[in-house]
Amino acid sequence: MINANKRSRFLLYAGLFVMAVWALLPYYWIIRTSVLNNFASIDPSTGYLPISDLTLEPYFQIWNSFAMTTYFKNSIIVALSATLISLFFSIPGAYAFARLDFPGRKFLFYTAVFTIMFPWIVITIPVYNIFYTLGLINSLVGIIIALSIFVLPQTIWLLQGFFRQGIPPNIEEAALIDGHSEIGAFVRIVLPLSLPAVGAAALFSFLTAWNNFLWVFVLTSDKSVRTATVAIHYILGSDAFRQWNLLMAAAVLLVLPPVIFYALSQRFVGEGLAG
Template sequence: MSRRLSTRAKLLLYGVLLVLCVPFVFPTWWMATSSLKPAGDIFAFPPKLFPDNPQLDAYRKVFELQPFGQQYFNSMYIAVVVTLGTLAVSSLAGYGFARIRFPGQNILFLVVLTGLLIPSEVTIVPLFQMFHDWGMIDTHWPLILVPVLGAPSVLATFIMRQFFIALPHELEEAARMDGLGRFAIYWRIALPLARPALSAVAIFTFLHSWNLYLEPIVYLSTPDMFTLPQALTQYVDAYGGPMWNVQLAAASLTALPVVAVFVFAQRQFVEGLAHTGLK
């Protein structure tokens, strides 16, 4: 009897979860299927789950109307460089705050954490002026330097610090007895053990850089330099109206890396946050 109840309870639970996932899955499904429809069928009511006559014409126009391949490459390489740079900076800073004692350590870390409280909109004007003086407007340097060295890396530093604090002191003592210096301990012992936290930082940093929208609009003006979020706004007709099927086709291609990261790396992300002690 108890087995039957447990089976019924599982079936009920799965049924409830299926119903709850509909609001999250349906928009993505509608985006992907609508990109295969003629523009006049996209807003048909009731909405059709499957296109009557699938067409790939919108995907062809994605590459004809904009240098979409170059823009895709821009977003990809910027996200990769920002991720690697954030991993390097946040792991070094996190290890320093967690394992090296120096005067004013806690006060300095509190000052660093205030970066989480400052919206990017507040600093965008002085940053624009600074990069303008450096001759970096309409280049990718602002999209790389600001996330790696600015406030967006503060959360990554906090996650890495929380992980390194939990490492046993006996590991460092044994390493010193073997003749390792401070940087060697970080590189050969602490960093390999921090793979769960590094995975979590890498995932949310990549996604943040991939979806960045405000900064590219401010710093970039040449279509060949655009990133994908900015490029999606350029698919308009002669009257300035959105070309919905083309925009949805471009959005579907843009979402592929995000879906891949979510499917293949969600477990590493959860484990990484669990190892840092974050709730």
């Protein structure tokens, strides 16, 4: 029996190892290609660990040749602003849906949830016409407003579930008995207890805003207000960009900020998803 258990555990770990290698191999290949020169990146004889051909030149080249500083600055401004705005409105909104009883509560909540499932591509033309009428085309303000609107239902849905199931109502009742007002109980008691869920919602909002391509592509034509996601699309479409090492370096640079953001908020995200 002991040998059978050891054999089963060994097979389990071996299978998990093979699956992990299979899943991580594309990411390794992206990083490997991004630190090779152009010839080595397309040479079939280049090995899996080409130590002699490693170089950071593709990163410097992609950063200096295509105004990536401007694009990444726009991406950070847009993603952080959309995240903060969505949290500012979704926290009280989700709390109201979870705790308060008012006419049309279920209708409004399910309407917000429905917008998450609705394909964005269907409403691109109406959205463009509205933003054009308001003079918000080719501006960071317009992009931030658009992304905040479409991120908001997602954060409301996530936080509403946490407020409803993760925080017992008797905690607020105890705060009210101690002399706090409803707003005071929310700010001093409920909100600090909700930080893990807020962290998880912030991460999802940031990732959605950072990776968004459609709305930035539709609402911008000026290079000065493009984000990195859309800028890389135009760079790849240019005749001058046919180097795989630069392509992979651009992909690594685009993924790096969300990875850093996740690393900083990992503790809150784990607790929030568990809650």
